[in-house]
Amino acid sequence: MRDAILDDIRAGTKSRNQIAREHGVSPSTVSKIARDDGLTNAFDRTHTENATRAKQADNRAMRAELARRLLVKANEFIDLMDQPHKVFNFGGKDNTYNEKTLPRPPASDLRNLMTAAAVAIDKHVVIERLDSGAGADQAASLLGSLFDQLQERHGDTAPE
Structure with missing residues (x-):
């Protein structure tokens, strides 16, 4: 064996x-x-560790590009809110097509554009926060603060 x-x-x-x-x-x-x-x-897993680090770096780069694209889309949605907007309809017994260009989108379309922009911005912020490490720093700060408060209240010796 x-x-x-x-x-x-x-x-x-x-x-x-x-x-x-x-x-x-x-x-x-x-x-x-x-x-x-x-x-x-x-x-020895040195090559595996190096490959893992490279993949993580590639993923960070992809997230950065995605975050940038989300901001671009958010700006496009916001810009569309002030642009002329074509509305159309199919209907009637003859199933006719009608269209009209308005100086800006109707209220329901404005709401949808604003929602789409807000979602894109929110997702951008989530990606930025993920890659900034702010979450880990905040957690460490919170844990440190809790530990300090516990020591203040109970001292740093174990109960008997």
């Missing part, structure tokens, strides 16, 4: 946990077998 485990380790195609499952041993046993055979870097 040890030789089979070493063959899997040397092949480098399986994770330590996968090898352990397939051979019915613990992951620490697989690590020990690798270490005893001098395969100290057999399960």
Whole structure:
């Protein structure tokens, strides 16, 4: 069994946990077998960690572009509120088409444009907040404040 485990380790195609499952041993046993055979870097995940960091950076860049596009769309929706607006209708017994250009959209369309702009802005803000790390800073500040208040009230010693 040890030789089979070493063959899997040397092949480098399986994770330590996968090898352990397939051979019915613990992951620490697989690590020990690798270490005893001098395969100290057999399960090195440096490349995986680098790939993960690169993917995270790519995702941040995509979110930044998406946030920019959301702001552009919000501006377009707001601009449309002051533009001439074509209204139309199909109807009647002859199913005729009628249209008219108004100096600006009717109230219901203005509301829809404003809602669309507001949603785009809100989503932009969410993306910006996600990538700014502000959420983590706020949580750390809150936890620190709670800890200080607890120490103030109860001291820093455990109850007996």
